[in-house]
Amino acid sequence: MAKALMIQGAGSNVGKSMIVAGLCRYLSNQGFTVAPFKPQNMSNNAAVTEDGGEIGRAQALQARAARRATTTDMNPVLLKPESEIGAQVIVQGQRLTTAKARDYARLKPQLLSKVLESFHRLASQVDWVIVEGAGSPAEVNLRAGDIANMGFAEAADVPVCLFGDIDRGGVIAQLVGTHVILPPEDASRITSFGINKFRGDTSLFDDGMIEIAKRTNWAPVGILPWFQEAWRLPAEDVLDISGGGDGAFKIAVPKLSRIANFDDLDPLSSEPGVTVDIISPGRPLPGDADLVLIPGSKSTISDLADFRTQGWDIDLLAHVRRGGHVLGICGGYQMLGKKIIDADGIEGPPGEVAGLELLDVVTHMIPHKRLALSNAIHLASGTRVHGYEIHIGRSDGPDCARAWLSVDGRPEGAADATGRIRGCYLHGLFAGDAFRAAFLQELGSASQLENFEDSVDRALDTLARHMETHLDLPKLLETAGNVIAR
Incomplete structure (x- = not known):
């Protein structure tokens, strides 16, 4: 029976994709079979899968971290923005339609069955499924018909670990505020929390961790310092594109x-x-x-x-x-x-x-x-x-x-x-x-870089070690739930 755990963020760009990739590589290094899963992604940075469809590139990187071939089940709903108000809707790897935001809201209930179908198909093949949420569950105005965060977690009965981003400031408010605004049944589905992107001495935030735990009753799993090698991993979000290098x-x-x-x-x-x-x-x-x-x-x-x-x-x-x-x-x-x-x-x-x-x-x-x-x-x-x-x-x-x-x-x-x-x-x-x-x-010009692909794998191994060093991964993974076969 597979186990599953969902990583959600208290906001966008908290680092969920990287954390899921690190967990996938860690579990793979421990000898487990593991697959990443994101119910709904919004990105124009897509990958072609071995089974002939497309998924978000972040899920392709996570599959690589898991040492597993990509499949469309890893990201059953992919939204590819085509305008300020509309997006192409990809379902299980193939284009379904192009929909405006209001029209897509009406589509979501019928997409949940496809999401759960893909999730359970993946779970039948591996020991672990590590699930990534999208945006923030605190957007309670989007809760009805949700398939990306708590709506999926409820439907699949998957426990959640919530991460906050301390680099942008106000992390206590991010996490405690999420607890306050969520309906009680959703808040209780979150079993643990962590902090990402810390710069400096993490012990300086010990009191902050105690305060968050006291106000939420969630188990703290640790503070993850800024990962210096993140630039070696493909970025998912266009906001993360920064170029690089100082060559001639x-x-x-x-x-x-x-x-x-x-x-x-x-x-x-x-x-x-x-x-x-x-x-x-x-x-x-x-x-x-x-x-x-x-x-x-x-x-x-x-x-x-x-x-x-x-x-x-x-x-x-x-x-x-x-x-x-x-x-x-x-x-x-x-x-x-x-x-x-x-x-x-x-x-x-x-x-x-x-x-x-x-x-x-x-x-x-x-x-x-x-x-x-x-x-x-x-x-x-x-x-x-x-x-x-x-x-x-x-x-x-x-x-x-x-x-x-x-x-x-x-x-x-x-x-x-x-x-x-x-x-x-x-x-x-x-x-x-x-x-x-x-x-x-x-x-x-001349190339001075050898084995680019190997450098990505080395960065994934470094990420897994970084997370193992700074987070209580056994404690985090103990909060996972069993996937009940349908």
């Missing part, structure tokens, strides 16, 4: 409003000789960039309009005139073409828009979404790389004759006559050491 080779990345799959940047940020500069709205693209990398987007047409509003289209043309290089990945690739045709109105009103016209390709938006784990060859160097595709749209045109990748035996990507402007649909390229080295060499 400079990559400028415009921070699109609906940026997607930005973990493409992680291996480049880890390169000692590279600087990845994330260009926020209001900043021009820097004139000293060697490469402008336009990342993926959940809403290409909308982000293209924002790109122009920022004046980045003018900056990009100046960059090209100076002899700079440009790479567009997925949505960024579509933006570089002559035009984008959306006859079915997939991304908005039916019609077509002019692209940046740096590649002679035309993109047709089509309803079918391509989800695939792909094996590729970089044609210039012959290096092999493993990546993934997750997109709608098909791009064709004369510049596709200069495809610079072969994916599963078919040409992929496009390049202009100079070879300085390129695009492709394949994510995950730069995680391959050989490809990253060949790509940087083409642009006059």
Whole structure:
């Protein structure tokens, strides 16, 4: 019989995803089989699973921590924002619909059965399921029909450990306030609490832990200091993108409003000789960039309009005139073409828009979404790389004759006559050491990073040891409950 424990946070960005990843690696290191589970996630940073669907990338990282193949059951409901008020609804890995917030609220009750189905299927295969909540359970206005926090915990009868973020201040109010505002039956489902992101001497907060325990009657499991190696793990939230490095080779990345799959940047940020500069709205693209990398987007047409509003289209043309290089990945690739045709109105009103016209390709938006784990060859160097595709749209045109990748035996990507402007649909390229080295060499730089993938696993092991050192993990895990088979 599997055991299950749910990690919830007293607010967003408390560090739930990292804590779940650390618990998964710790349990795996102890010889248990373990699976991560998040009932509902909202993120445009998605991963393609081995069973052919998509889940939040944080759950893919947690599966890696658990040393387990990814499945769509690990994140049965994924919301991918397409506008300020609407999101694409992915259920058990496949697109169900696009819904506005008010309409989605009406969908949630029927989604709970899918969530529980996935949870129990996972639980039948492992010793442990570590569940991650979303946002905060204190948002009691969302409690009716909830499937992300206490609604799920109640339906699946899973105990909860609540973490607070001391780095943002007011952690006692976060935790005690959550206890006060929750209905008594929800508050009683929380069995323990912890503190995350502490900087300095943790003993200085001993009295604070006593005060929280006294006011909530929850068991304290410890204070987790700031994890210095968190930057080595893929970020889930766009708010966490910060770029990195101080190398001579400079990559400028415009921070699109609906940026997607930005973990493409992680291996480049880890390169000692590279600087990845994330260009926020209001900043021009820097004139000293060697490469402008336009990342993926959940809403290409909308982000293209924002790109122009920022004046980045003018900056990009100046960059090209100076002899700079440009790479567009997925949505960024579509933006570089002559035009984008959306006859079915997939991304908005039916019609077509002019692209940046740096590649002679035309993109047709089509309803079918391509989800695939792909094996590729970089044609210039012959290096092999493993990546993934997750997109709608098909791009064709004369510049596709200069495809610079072969994916599963078919040409992929496009390049202009100079070879300085390129695009492709394949994510995950730069995680391959050989490809990253060949790509940087083409642009006059050199890779100094070996075994990027191994560095992620080392960071997960370090995280597990960090949590084992500073938290009472046996006490925490004792609060878990048995999963009752349905």
